Amino acid sequence: MEEIPMASSKTYVARRDPVLRYTFAGFLAVAIAAIGWVMITVGSSPSVKGASFIWLPAALQLVAGIWLGPWLGAVAGGLGAYTAGIFAYGGWGITDIIQNPIAGGFANAMLPALLFRMLRLDPTFGCKDPYDVLNGAVRVVVLALAVMAAGLVNIVLALPSPWGLALPLIVLVVGVPVILGNVGRNLNMDHFVLAVDIAVVACGVSALIGAFAAYVGGKPIEAALIDPGVGWFVGDTVSAVLGLFLLPLYTLRLRQAGIAE
Amino acid sequence: MKTRKRGLSFLSPRVRLVVVFTSGCLYIFINNIPGAILFLLVGIVIYLVGENRNWKLVLAAPITGAMMFFYNVIFSARGHGGWQWLVFTVNQAGFERGLVMGTRIIGAMLISFAWLLSTSLPEMYEGLSWIKPAEPWVLTILRGVQIIKREFVALTQSLIIRGLKWDSPIASIRNLIPLAMAIIPRVIDNTQKGAAASLSHTRTKPEGNGDLILNDVHVRYSPLLPDVLTGINLRVDGGEFIYLAGRSGSGKTTLLRVVGGIISSIMGEFMGSVTASGMNTMNTSLAKLSGSVRYISPDPFASFHGLTVGQEITFLAENEISARRTLEIMGIGDLWEKEITKLSGGQQVRLVLAGILASTAKILLFDSPMQELDPQGRQEFLSALKDFLVQNPCTVIIADPFWSEIKPFVTRVVTLEKGTIAQDVLPGEFFTEEMLSRYSLLREFRPPMSVIPGEIIAKMDNVYVELDGTAILNGISLDLREGELVVVMGPNGSGKTTAMLTLAGAIKPIKGNVKARGGVGYVFQNASLQTISMTVNDELSFSPKIQHWDSGRIEAFVTEGIDWTGLEPLSCPLDLHPSEVEMLAISASTAGIQVLILDEPTIGLDADGIAKVLDLVQALIQKGIAVVIVTHDQQVAKTASRVVIINMGKITYDGPVVNF
Numbered sequence: 001m002e003e004i005p006m007a008s009s010k011t012y013v014a015r016r017d018p019v020l021r022y023t024f025a026g027f028l029a030v031a032i033a034a035i036g037w038v039m040i041t042v043g044s045s046p047s048v049k050g051a052s053f054i055w056l057p058a059a060l061q062l063v064a065g066i067w068l069g070p071w072l073g074a075v076a077g078g079l080g081a082y083t084a085g086i087f088a089y090g091g092w093g094i095t096d097i098i099q100n101p102i103a104g105g106f107a108n109a110m111l112p113a114l115l116f117r118m119l120r121l122d123p124t125f126g127c128k129d130p131y132d133v134l135n136g137a138v139r140v141v142v143l144a145l146a147v148m149a150a151g152l153v154n155i156v157l158a159l160p161s162p163w164g165l166a167l168p169l170i171v172l173v174v175g176v177p178v179i180l181g182n183v184g185r186n187l188n189m190d191h192f193v194l195a196v197d198i199a200v201v202a203c204g205v206s207a208l209i210g211a212f213a214a215y216v217g218g219k220p221i222e223a224a225l226i227d228p229g230v231g232w233f234v235g236d237t238v239s240a241v242l243g244l245f246l247l248p249l250y251t252l253r254l255r256q257a258g259i260a261e
Numbered sequence: 262m263k264t265r266k267r268g269l270s271f272l273s274p275r276v277r278l279v280v281v282f283t284s285g286c287l288y289i290f291i292n293n294i295p296g297a298i299l300f301l302l303v304g305i306v307i308y309l310v311g312e313n314r315n316w317k318l319v320l321a322a323p324i325t326g327a328m329m330f331f332y333n334v335i336f337s338a339r340g341h342g343g344w345q346w347l348v349f350t351v352n353q354a355g356f357e358r359g360l361v362m363g364t365r366i367i368g369a370m371l372i373s374f375a376w377l378l379s380t381s382l383p384e385m386y387e388g389l390s391w392i393k394p395a396e397p398w399v400l401t402i403l404r405g406v407q408i409i410k411r412e413f414v415a416l417t418q419s420l421i422i423r424g425l426k427w428d429s430p431i432a433s434i435r436n437l438i439p440l441a442m443a444i445i446p447r448v449i450d451n452t453q454k455g456a457a458a459s460l461s462h463t464r465t466k467p468e469g470n471g472d473l474i475l476n477d478v479h480v481r482y483s484p485l486l487p488d489v490l491t492g493i494n495l496r497v498d499g500g501e502f503i504y505l506a507g508r509s510g511s512g513k514t515t516l517l518r519v520v521g522g523i524i525s526s527i528m529g530e531f532m533g534s535v536t537a538s539g540m541n542t543m544n545t546s547l548a549k550l551s552g553s554v555r556y557i558s559p560d561p562f563a564s565f566h567g568l569t570v571g572q573e574i575t576f577l578a579e580n581e582i583s584a585r586r587t588l589e590i591m592g593i594g595d596l597w598e599k600e601i602t603k604l605s606g607g608q609q610v611r612l613v614l615a616g617i618l619a620s621t622a623k624i625l626l627f628d629s630p631m632q633e634l635d636p637q638g639r640q641e642f643l644s645a646l647k648d649f650l651v652q653n654p655c656t657v658i659i660a661d662p663f664w665s666e667i668k669p670f671v672t673r674v675v676t677l678e679k680g681t682i683a684q685d686v687l688p689g690e691f692f693t694e695e696m697l698s699r700y701s702l703l704r705e706f707r708p709p710m711s712v713i714p715g716e717i718i719a720k721m722d723n724v725y726v727e728l729d730g731t732a733i734l735n736g737i738s739l740d741l742r743e744g745e746l747v748v749v750m751g752p753n754g755s756g757k758t759t760a761m762l763t764l765a766g767a768i769k770p771i772k773g774n775v776k777a778r779g780g781v782g783y784v785f786q787n788a789s790l791q792t793i794s795m796t797v798n799d800e801l802s803f804s805p806k807i808q809h810w811d812s813g814r815i816e817a818f819v820t821e822g823i824d825w826t827g828l829e830p831l832s833c834p835l836d837l838h839p840s841e842v843e844m845l846a847i848s849a850s851t852a853g854i855q856v857l858i859l860d861e862p863t864i865g866l867d868a869d870g871i872a873k874v875l876d877l878v879q880a881l882i883q884k885g886i887a888v889v890i891v892t893h894d895q896q897v898a899k900t901a902s903r904v905v906i907i908n909m910g911k912i913t914y915d916g917p918v919v920n921f
Contacts, residue, residue, distance in 0.1 A: 012481065014530035017547055019460055024452040026401035030409040031444050035437060041321060042430065047332045049325055049366055056437060079402070089325060089366070090373025092285020217289055218362075223336070242441075249795065250445050253835070256483045257449055257528065 016258030021068060024259045025076040028064050032057040032080025032104075033087065040088035043235070048214045050085045050099055051228030053235040057081065058108050058206075059243035062199060065113030066123050066247060067260040073113050078105020099213035107206035108236065115198045123247040123260075125195065126188035133248050136180070136187055137241040140196045143179045146171050195247075199240035207233035269379040270312050274388035281376040288369040294357065297364035304371030313378040322374065326367035333359030382406060383568045383600065401459065403568055407602050408455060411562065412447040415790035416440055418767035422783045423850075424807040443793035446835050450789070454563035457527045457547070457556075462566040462576040465552030469538030471499030471623035471656035473520060478533035480515050480524055486836060489515045490680045493533070497656055499623065502670045505660040506684075506691070506700040507677035509840035509867045513660040514559070516677065517626040520658070521556025522547045538623045555622040559629040559839065559865065560787060561609035562601070570604070570612055571597040578619035590645045591615040592638075603729065606633050606786060607753020614642050618649045627659040631666070632864045633786070635752050635893045639666055646670070662867065664702050668692055676700055701867035707900050709918065710879050714902075715743030718887055719764060719781065719856050724773035726756075726763055726910075733759045734770070735910040741856060741887040746878060748901040748918070749891045756910040757891045758786065761858045764889075779855030780808075786860040786891075788846035792834040797823065800834055800845060804852035822848035825877070839865040847874060857881060858889045863897055875900060 036057040043054035057080060065073030081104030085091030091100060116123065127133055150171040154164040210232045214224035254260030269277045284300075291297050308319065337343060337355020344351045380388065382403045389399045417427075420439065426432050473495065480490040490512045497503060507513045518524045519542070524531055526547040535542040538553040558564050567573030570593065571584070578584035588594045591611040596604070604612065610633045617625060631639045643666055650657070650670075658675075659667060674691035676684040684691070697703040719741040726734040733756045741747060741764075751757050762768045765781040785791045794800040801822040805815040823830055826844045834842055843865055851857060859878075863871050875897070878888050890897060898904055899918060906914035 010532065012479070012484070012530040012532050013543060014525040015543065017456065017460060017526040020452060020456040020527060022398075023401055023405075023456040023459060024448065026398060027405040027409060027448045027452050027455065030402060030405040031441075031448055034409060034413060035441055038433075038437065044325075047329060047336070049329065056441060059441065083402075086285075086373065087377065089321070090281070090285055090369045090371075092282050092373070093289055093369075094286060095289060096285070218292070220338070246442070246445060249442075250449070253446075253833070254449060256485075257453065259449065259452065 014258060020257075021072060021259055024254075025064070025068055025072045028060060028068075029076045029080035029083065032060045032064070032077065033083035035060070036081055036084025037087045040084055044089070045228040045231060048095075048099075048210075048217065048219065048224075048228045049089045050091045050096055051210050051214065051232055053228075053231040054239070055232070055235050056239045056242070057084070057104070058203065058236040058239035059241075059246060061104055061108035062112050062202065062240045062243035063246050063250075065109035065111075066116050067251065067254050068113075069261055070110040070113040070117075074105040074110040077109030078102070081105065081108075095213045095217040098216060099210045103206045103209035103213070107202055107209055108240070111202045111205055112198050112240075115201070116195070119194055119198075121191045121195055121198075122188060123195075123251045125192045125248055127248050132187055133192070134242075134245040136192055137196060137244050139179050140193065141238070141241060143172075143175045144200075146175055146179070192244075195244055196241070199244060200237055203233055203236035203240050206236055269307060269375050274380060274384040275391060277376055277380060277384075278388040281372055284372045285369055288365050291365045292361060294360055294364075297361045297368070300368035301364045301371075302368075304368035304375075308371040308375045311375045311379050315374070315378055318374055318378075319371065322367045322370040325370060326363035328363075329366055330359040330363030333362055381600065383572065386568055397459075400566070400568075401455070404455065404566060405451075407568065407600075408451045408563070409444070409448070411602065412444060412451065412790065413440070415785065416443050416447065416793060418762060418765075418783075419785070419791035419793060421767050422765050422781065423804040423852075424780065439793065446792075446795065446833075447790075450835060451563060453527050454558065454560065455566075457523055457558070458564050458566045460526070460547040461551035461555065461564075463548035463551060464576070465549050467538070467553040467621050467623050468540060469499075469553055469623055471538055471553075471654075472536075473497035473538070473624060473656060474534075474536040475520070476534045476536075478519060478531060478535060480512075480519050480529055480531045482529045482836065484530075488680060489529075490519065490531075493680075493682060495675065495682065495685075497658070497673075499538075499656055500654050501656055502650075502672045503656075503658045504664065504667060504671045504674045504688070504691070505658055505677070506664075506674060506702065507660075508701045509865070509870055510838045511677040512680040513677055514628050514838075515680075517556055517628050517658065517660065520624070521554055521626050522550040523556055551622075553622055554624040554626065555617060555620055556626045557613060557617060557628060557630055559632065560789075561606070561613045561633070564613050564616075565601050565609075568601060569597075570599050570601065573601060573612060574615055574619055577616040579621070583619055587615040587619040587645075588612075590618060590641075590648070592641055603731070605754030606758070607635060607638055610634055610753075611638060611642075614645070618645055621653060622655060624656045625658070627657065627661065629661050629865065630659070631661050631663045633753075633861065633893075636895075638753060639663060643667070643670075662702060664692070664697070701869045704868040704871060704896055707872075707875060707896075709902055710746050710875075710882060710900050712744055712746055712882055712902050714745040715885060717741065718743050718779065719777040720775070721760070721764055722774045722776075724760075724763055724770045724775060726759055726768055726770050728759065728768075733910055734763065736773070737763075737907070737910070737912055738773075739764070739905065739912065739915070741889065743855075743885045743887060744882045745887045745903065746882050746901045747887070747889045748898045748904045749889060749907060750893065750898060750904060751907040751913075755908045757907050758860055759910075760907055761860060761889060761891055764856075765858055777856060780853045781856040781858065782850035782852070782854040783858045784843070784846045784850050784860060784862060786864065788843045789834070789839065791846055792842060795833050795835075796831050797826070797828045797834065797837075797845060798830040801849050804849060808853050810853075818852060840867070840870050844870070844873075847877065851877075851881070854886060856887045856889065858891070860891045861893070862890060863892060863894045871897070 039052045043052045045051040061077035064076040078101030081100040085096045085100040147168045150168040207229050211224040211229040215221045334355050337350045337352040341352045341354040390396045475495040478493040481488045522542045574584040593611050671688045717740045721739040724737045765783040801819045904918045
């Protein structure tokens with residue numbers, strides 16, 4: 001037991017028991033399992049049971065990692081996802097272990113936690129109103145989709161290689177001031193954009209793991225990358241953006257409670 | 262009579278787990294039609310011979326199997342010939358693959374569902390607890406399931422009552438977003454309570470003699486919030502019985518928490534020193550401290566760590582004989598195997614108190630222990646406490662509004678005012694009219710409210726309700742009229758809350774009709790279960806926004822609510838005192854209603870708070886709103902014109918208070 005030299009403290013002291021963080025991880029796992037159960041039941045890929053296209057728990061998995069740290073976050077995110085699969089469709093097996101606890105625990109929870117720490121990002125994004133994050137996140141996703149759509153137009157136009165990039169570039173240059181607007185005034189944009197990037201990368205890795213699980217389950221890898229891969233990536237990304245909204249909403253409270261790092 | 266176990270129930274929980282896990286792992290290796298059909302048949306047999314079947318749940322299996330079959334057929338592997346169009350290919354190979362995959366997943370799902378339906382949470386614990394390093398996690402998670410389920414149910418009911426529609430699958434998915442957002446604060450809150458419960462269920466030997474020394478103690482819950490206790494100096498000798506008095510929000514709960522080590526092991530921060538039974542709380546883990554000092558929180562459900570009554574009491578008692586004896590004393594000896602979640606509010610309190618009686622602690626800290634008990638329960642508790650103190654003399658500090666029943670035990674009274682000790686006196690000096698009034702413990706007599714009942718605006722007609730397979734209501738019929746004040750009474754566990762939640766539309770009856778003209782507002786017995794927002798402002802504006810009020814009307818409603826509650830608009834409901842949460846919930850529940858149901862509204866409120874609530878009730882009935890108060894409080898009952906008694910899920914009396 002840690003010894004505190006003073007029998008009577010002259011300053012305010014808060015000495016939290018580690019059980020508090022473990023309990024939070026356990027309860028968060030249950031919340032992930034409960035919401036995940038519904039999402040798997042209503043939004044699962046028809047060919048790969050358990051690969052949900054509207055995986056709302058990705059929001060909770062992302063915040064679990066950032067609040068509780070990579071390892072405890074991975075336990076909460078992974079256990080929650082595995083339990084959701086078991087309850088929703090009897091997902092006890094090898095493919096389920098890959099696509100639920102491994103993708104959910106390591107990609108959706110642990111990876112963003114590691115990247116947030118590596119890049120020293122502030123989970124509150126310095127915002128005063130958490131709804132600025134939601135507003136900003138939606139705008140960033142809209143901008144990304146607009147750039148992607150501009151890139152796809154070249155399939156029809158078939159412009160030569162360097163010119164093919166012109167249209168997405170124009171959309172990007174015009175889109176940043178038009179679509180993002182005054183978001184930067186309310187948020188620490190450097191941290192916020194990096195956080196969105198991290199959410200997208202984490203969901204991409206998660207989708208790749210999900211596709212690998214489908215491959216292990218007997219699906220050709222090319223088909224698995226499309227289904228469940230693409231749907232998994234899009235669904236998780238939307239949910240992870242919701243998770244970014246939860247960060248400024250609750251991080252200070254969780255720090256105050258001695259739960260978040 | 263014991264029913265014969267069938268299906269997976271016939272196997273022990275561990276063997277059941279092995280069966281379902283093995284089938285879940287092996288099914289992907291079944292890659293031919295005969296194997297898949299055999300697996301399906303096994304699944305069907307295991308499911309059908311089980312004791313419990315849920316046809317809604319099992320419907321997911323054939324739907325999943327059919328979709329998997331269809332998808333594999335229309336996306337058959339190319340290169341095997343067949344019919345092709347755009348990205349679609351249909352051939353024999355795809356058909357066979359679809360058949361195998363669809364069939365085997367139905368088999369796997371049926372086996373898993375049979376396990377789910379045959380295995381209760383305590384049995385899941387039994388099945389998994391043999392993995393010793395994982396045992397604390399298993400218990401935390403399964404207890405978490407019970408707690409989060411309660412929160413989900415309460416939040417869902419709160420959202421339904423406040424006007425959110427759950428009338429389509431799309432609406433249900435959309436509603437998951439506010440639900441998911443609201444669940445995080447609840448998870449934080451329950452984490453604190455759950456961690457405290459977990460640590461206080463560690464069996465450690467008591468130390469010291471029950472002395473208590475507080476030296477210049479200051480407490481706050483956050484650097485952003487004002488101090489709740491300032492400069493507390495208190496010395497208590499072992500064996501004293503102290504009554505702690507003070508108005509709502511004076512710091513009674515915080516003082517008990519800091520003595521019990523909850524502050525700062527679980528929440529808040531403090532300055533100064535607290536020595537309880539010879540241990541400095543700052544240097545002692547909560548697990549060790551709990552062996553000698555037990556804090557009993559006012560939320561009984563959150564105080565449990567076990568999944569069943571037997572498991573809970575076994576954590577605390579020295580042996581099973583002692584555990585069973587204390588349950589008998591508290592009148593719940595026959596509930597040994599019952600899951601905690603299936604206990605009524607009153608039974609939960611009795612179990613908490615049985616746990617205290619089973620312990621060998623040197624200091625007991627009671628925070629409003631009797632508020633949810635019916636009169637008989639209060640008598641039983643005090644009688645048991647008396648016996649306990651004879652056998653195990655210890656220090657007791659108790660804060661509870663039922664002072665007259667506690668008075669014979671009290672050796673000293675400490676009062677708090679605005680976070681400091683105001684009085685430290687003998688009982689004879691405190692239990693006087695002047696002092697009781699000063700600490701809001703003496704309630705003014707209120708005559709029955711004058712009501713002029715109008716037309717019927719809500720009606721329950723021969724309503725039957727079952728929860729988790731247990732019949733709770735057995736044919737309730739009740740009419741409510743405009744501007745009427747009805748008090749609903751009855752013993753703990755009689756079905757009062759279920760009846761009123763059914764009237765509010767949060768529970769669907771299995772038989773009978775419920776009709777209400779206009780909105781029905783509901784304030785839960787534990788109001789903190791129904792708050793869903795992070796600020797007082799948002800909490801007040803939630804229902805009006807759902808009801809699509811215009812912004813001016815919303816603003817007026819919020820301003821009125823803030824004036825009435827006296828709360829800061831941007832303060833967080835999680836930071837509020839329980840009595841403030843109660844006030845906030847009452848205010849937020851009055852948006853656009855014709856009926857208001859208040860479930861035990863006097864719990865946690867002092868005399869001033871109760872008077873304020875009753876003034877509001879008077880104002881509402883004058884506006885033609887029907888108000889129903891569920892209560893054990895006789896004084897509140899006397900303010901009504903009509904009383905309804907519910908017992909064993911039936912109305913046994915419905916008539917004027919004067920005849921009651």
